[in-house]
Amino acid sequence: xxxxxxxxxxxxxxxxxxxxxxxxxxxxxxxxxxxxxxxxxxxxxxxxxxxxxxxxxxxxxxxxxxxxxxxxxxxxxxxxxxxxxxxxxxxxxxxxxxxxxxxxxxxxxxxxxxxxxxxxxxxxxxxxxxxxxxxxxxxxxxxxxxxxxxxxxxxxxxxxxxxxxxxxxxxxxxxxxxxxxxxxxxxxxxxxxxxxxxxxxxxxxxxxxxxxxxxxxxxxxxxxxxxxxxxxxxxxxxxxxxxxxxxxxxxxxxxx
Amino acid sequence: xxxxxxxxxxxxxxxxxxxxxxxxxxxxxxxxxxxxxxxxxxxxxxxxxxxxxxxxxxxxxxxxxxxxxxxxxxxxxxxxxxxxxxxxxxxxxxxxxxxxxxxxxxxxxxxxxxxxxxxxxxxxxxxxxxxxxxxxxxxxxxxxxxxxxxxxxxxxxxxxxxxxxxxxxxxxxxxxxxxxxxxxxxxxxxxxxxxxxxxxxxxxxxxxxxxxxxxxxxxxxxxxxxxxxxxxxxxxxxxxxxxxx
Numbered sequence: 001x002x003x004x005x006x007x008x009x010x011x012x013x014x015x016x017x018x019x020x021x022x023x024x025x026x027x028x029x030x031x032x033x034x035x036x037x038x039x040x041x042x043x044x045x046x047x048x049x050x051x052x053x054x055x056x057x058x059x060x061x062x063x064x065x066x067x068x069x070x071x072x073x074x075x076x077x078x079x080x081x082x083x084x085x086x087x088x089x090x091x092x093x094x095x096x097x098x099x100x101x102x103x104x105x106x107x108x109x110x111x112x113x114x115x116x117x118x119x120x121x122x123x124x125x126x127x128x129x130x131x132x133x134x135x136x137x138x139x140x141x142x143x144x145x146x147x148x149x150x151x152x153x154x155x156x157x158x159x160x161x162x163x164x165x166x167x168x169x170x171x172x173x174x175x176x177x178x179x180x181x182x183x184x185x186x187x188x189x190x191x192x193x194x195x196x197x198x199x200x201x202x203x204x205x206x207x208x209x210x211x212x213x214x215x216x217x218x219x220x221x222x223x224x225x226x227x228x229x230x231x232x233x234x235x236x237x238x239x240x241x242x243x244x245x246x247x248x249x250x251x252x253x254x255x256x
Numbered sequence: 257x258x259x260x261x262x263x264x265x266x267x268x269x270x271x272x273x274x275x276x277x278x279x280x281x282x283x284x285x286x287x288x289x290x291x292x293x294x295x296x297x298x299x300x301x302x303x304x305x306x307x308x309x310x311x312x313x314x315x316x317x318x319x320x321x322x323x324x325x326x327x328x329x330x331x332x333x334x335x336x337x338x339x340x341x342x343x344x345x346x347x348x349x350x351x352x353x354x355x356x357x358x359x360x361x362x363x364x365x366x367x368x369x370x371x372x373x374x375x376x377x378x379x380x381x382x383x384x385x386x387x388x389x390x391x392x393x394x395x396x397x398x399x400x401x402x403x404x405x406x407x408x409x410x411x412x413x414x415x416x417x418x419x420x421x422x423x424x425x426x427x428x429x430x431x432x433x434x435x436x437x438x439x440x441x442x443x444x445x446x447x448x449x450x451x452x453x454x455x456x457x458x459x460x461x462x463x464x465x466x467x468x469x470x471x472x473x474x475x476x477x478x479x480x481x482x483x484x485x486x487x488x489x490x491x492x493x494x495x496x497x498x499x500x501x
Contacts, residue, residue: 009271010261010262010268011268012267021268022271023268026269026270026271026272026273027269027273028273029271029273030273030274031268031271031273032273033272033273052491056412056415056425056429057429058412058413058415058425058429058432059410059411059412059413060412060413063410063411064409064410064411079396081406081408082370082408083369083373083406083407083408084373084377086366086369086370086407087370087373087374089376090370101344105468123377127450128267128268128378128379128380129267129377129378129379130267130269130275130377131264131269132377155339163488177319181491185474199313226476
């Protein structure tokens with residue numbers, strides 16, 4: 001274990017001598033133990049993808065969603081504890097609804113990101129509560145165009161062109177950095193997102209998993225929706241083919 | 257798991273990124289007797305083993321009716337189960353009063369999931385020490401959900417919780433692809449077969465310790481105990497006998 005606080009890590013209202021709040025870092029561990037979630041902001045929309053690790057074949061496919069909707073036009077993908085996610089999404093929905101009652105307009109992405117960030121941060125202030133064990137990725141298209149934000153357990157929220165959280169985030173980030181995001185369309189991004197999730201998935205550790213894919217773009221009427229079945233099937237095919245090609249490349253290297 | 261400094265309350269993360277109090281609450285679920293749930297295209301069924309504290313005492317109720325279209329089976333702290341089932345009943349009633357329709361099952365389980373989650377985040381509260389299998393039938397068909405103390409709810413084709421439930425889950429995993437087309441009778445017997453795998457050596461399922469519940473299209477939530485379970489137990493014996501031949 002790299003960071004064990006020894007005495008300064010029992011409560012979120014305690015700093016360690018070197019200025020760290022260990023309880024928040026431990027909450028981040030919960031995120032790092034979960035299936036990968038990524039977001040891609042491209043030319044004409046935003047795409048979210050989640051590696052849903054299944055612990056049993058008995059689970060009903062396409063249920064137990066990890067990507068949820070807030071305010072119709074905002075997609076929320078998460079890595080970490082699902083029950084904490086639902087708490088946050090409930091809050092996000094209230095915030096979106098509240099904004100709409102006051103301003104009679106859809107809540108802009110940076111406002112919802114800020115509100116979520118502040119809410120998560122509030123749970124890192126008091127010893128009577130614990131930090132949320134989730135990183136939430138918010139996807140939205142507002143008047144400033146496609147937007148992508150990630151809110152971490154510390155309450156920090158940052159805007160991204162591409163982001164990843166969870167077990168496979170290192171692999172995912174490397175792959176995302178190779179993409180030219182400003183030039184991709186959502187149709188292409190959906191395939192790339194699927195490929196990246198499959199690449200980040202560790203076959204040895206978690207055999208069963210399901211890909212969950214969603215977007216906010218013109219095709220979905222600028223609302224957040226899970227991608228249609230044919231798009232999903234297409235993306236999965238693309239991802240599986242790329243994996244096979246990678247395996248073939250490795251074999252060629254061995255021959256040399 | 258053993259005593260450590262991170263397990264005192266639900267508002268403390270451990271260095272490995274888990275909350276021990278929630279894990280311990282899940283242990284309480286494993287102390288309860290097994291319950292099995294499974295669904296077909298039209299119906300969803302619960303079967304449970306009941307326990308009695310002594311020869312003179314009655315058997316603890318395991319399956320509770322929430323509404324005409326919904327029921328739950330419990331494993332763990334029964335008093336916590338009562339609190340949750342009362343809450344579900346109130347919500348089900350509220351849905352009928354306010355919206356004039358039966359409470360959608362998915363929403364019901366999300367509601368108790370959220371309720372349980374707040375108990376895992378605040379100081380001075382403990383997680384619920386009970387796991388539930390929630391069955392129901394609504395406009396989207398028959399459903400089976402598992403609710404756990406962490407507040408996580410998942411939907412299944414078939415599942416089992418409680419003591420020695422892994423044996424039942426293994427049985428279900430081997431057979432679940434056939435459940436779709438089964439009749440209600442066959443589904444109950446299938447559930448009993450899985451349940452039987454959880455019984456310890458020397459113990460049998462009989463009409464005293466078995467409870468059966470089911471709901472579905474055109475079938476209101478029904479719970480069978482005592483003599484009502486005998487026909488199904490007889491069918492179970494027949495099916496097992498056929499297998500060994």
